[in-house]
Amino acid sequence: MHTRTPEEHLTAVRELFRSANPESAQNPESAPPTPSVSIHRDKAVGLVLAEDLVATQPSPRFDNSQMDGYALNETQRQALPATFTLGPTLAAGTDPATLYPEGIHDRIVPIMTGAKVPEGCAAIIPVEKCEPGEFQDEGAEVQLPEAPAGQFIRHAGEDLAEGAELISRGTRLNAAAIALLASQGIEHIRVYRPARIAIITGGDEIGGPGPASIPDANGPMLDALARQHGVEVVARLHTSDDIDSLATIVKDTLAVSSPDAVITSGGISHGRFEVIRKLLEGTDDAWFGHVAQQPGGPQGLATFGGVPVICLPGNPVSTLVSFRTLVAPVLGVAEPSREAVLAQDVTGLPGRDQFLRAQRVDEGSEVRVAPIGGAGSHLIAQAVPADCLLRIPAGAALKAGDTALIYPLEEW
Structure with a gap:
């Protein structure tokens, strides 16, 4: 049988899953081969966006203060350094028009970080740069140093203009993306549903009580790898070296858990007890052979009950390498090479x-x-x-x- 290159086998894995999920043919390669669903943004971290989003409003929404300090108009700024009388304090969240309906005139404005600046604001000077260096009551006099025009003013749309691309389809959403969605008032979004897998590890030598048995490390490792790469684990199975028992377990799991794919580890080489290979090699789309790589040479693909099965070698590092290079890029989200x-x-x-x-x-x-x-x-x-x-x-x-x-x- 032809020995595949790693790229040829990755393509075969992708084609197997795409053929089982024809509705996902238009999904970007950065997304799992699953349908999109609508969910609340607060549950979307780690998932892949299934739509292009645009900004419905600028960010920031309005010009605001970057500092706790004093806002002044252009005439006042040009007179610096100078002493001015304080007006009422403008807190964040307060409409400046309620306190300064005509904008900044004879008195300067004590302003807090994040507050919308009054009409005519030319610059903001941090309170600690002034004399005295702490906020005073309305009517007090404060001496201000020189300041350039526009100092410490965050301008509307500085981060993002209205109508600009917000987040593009195929992006895996992180905490900053969730914050951006919230800042735009976007609550529900479409994401690609995480692929669901069943994991099968085992063999009579795995997990038994005898002195020649081996603890099952691959099951927990595959579970962790799946979750790390945005794949949902719906079942973890352990099988013996009995083919009939394995067939029953897999059929029952497919019926109960409805996974998008089954991932197996071990049992695919040329030994006498290669139960995975013996069960699957006569099924539709079955391929068992070698990929020209080390570790992870023995590999297998098949379908069972209409569900794709990707068969990884059983040595733990081979399983790790194979999942990262062949499974994660297809079913989940992986950092690009x-x-x-x-x-x-x-x-x-x-x-x-x-x-x-x-x-x-x-x-x-x-x-x-x-x-x-x-x-x-x-x-x-x-x-x-x-x-x-x-x-x-x-x-x-x-x-x-x-x-x-x-x-x-x-x-x-």
């Missing part, structure tokens, strides 16, 4: 691209990346400090200072 400068020489493997666990290294003013830990697919403890995967092309001999592709494991 990018080029980075190498901190040391690296030599690739013949015939396979290698995904090394790596970490940012500060070298003076430059940030570089360096491999950490061993390359073995079982060395999960050595993968903990990694903040990215470093891709070394097959047969490459790269030197420190060369660039290579990285796949962030967290926000960069």
Whole structure:
């Protein structure tokens, strides 16, 4: 069977999920292959926006003060330094027209941060720059220093003009985006529903009580990876090496949980107990073979009961690398790959691209990346400090200072 490149297999994964969700054919690649739903903005953090939004009003909405201080008109500003009499204090949230209906005239205006400036405001001088350096009562006299025109005035539309693009479709919403939506008075938005997955790990050697058994690390890891990348986990299953038992478990889970996809770990190679492969290799769209990468060479794809199944290798680092490079970009949201400068020489493997666990290294003013830990697919403890995967092309001999592709494991 043809050995796929990582890109060929990623395309096959994407096509499998797109074919099972034809309504998502127009979704941007930054969004999961799921329909859009309307939700309240306060529940939307981490989700992907399914519509283009425009500003319904400028931000800021009106000219306002950047400082606690004194607002004065242009004639007063040109007379600086000078002493002036204070008018009534203008607090944030107060319409200046109620206190200064004709704007700023003979008296200067004690104004608080965020307050809308009165008509004719030419500059604001911080209170601590004046004499005395604390606010005084109305009618008191205060000496002000020189100030340039426009000082400490936040102008309407300075951050965002009315009608400008607010947030574009395909954007993953963070806390700042939620604040922006609230500032515009937008309560309900359309987002792409998170993809729902069922996770299957196991085998008779996993999670048992015997001295030769192995704790199930891949189930919790896949659960964490899914949530990290905006994917909802609706079921986590453990299977034995019995095919009939596995088939029953999967059918029941599909009926109860209705996942968009099933993610399996292990059981797809050429051993005698490769229960996942034996169950699925005769089904529609099944493909089991090798991808030219290390770790994560054995891979599989199939559909079961009309639901896509992506089958990852079982060694923990292979599972980690495969989910990050093949599942997260399709079903969830992943930081895009990018080029980075190498901190040391690296030599690739013949015939396979290698995904090394790596970490940012500060070298003076430059940030570089360096491999950490061993390359073995079982060395999960050595993968903990990694903040990215470093891709070394097959047969490459790269030197420190060369660039290579990285796949962030967290926000960069």
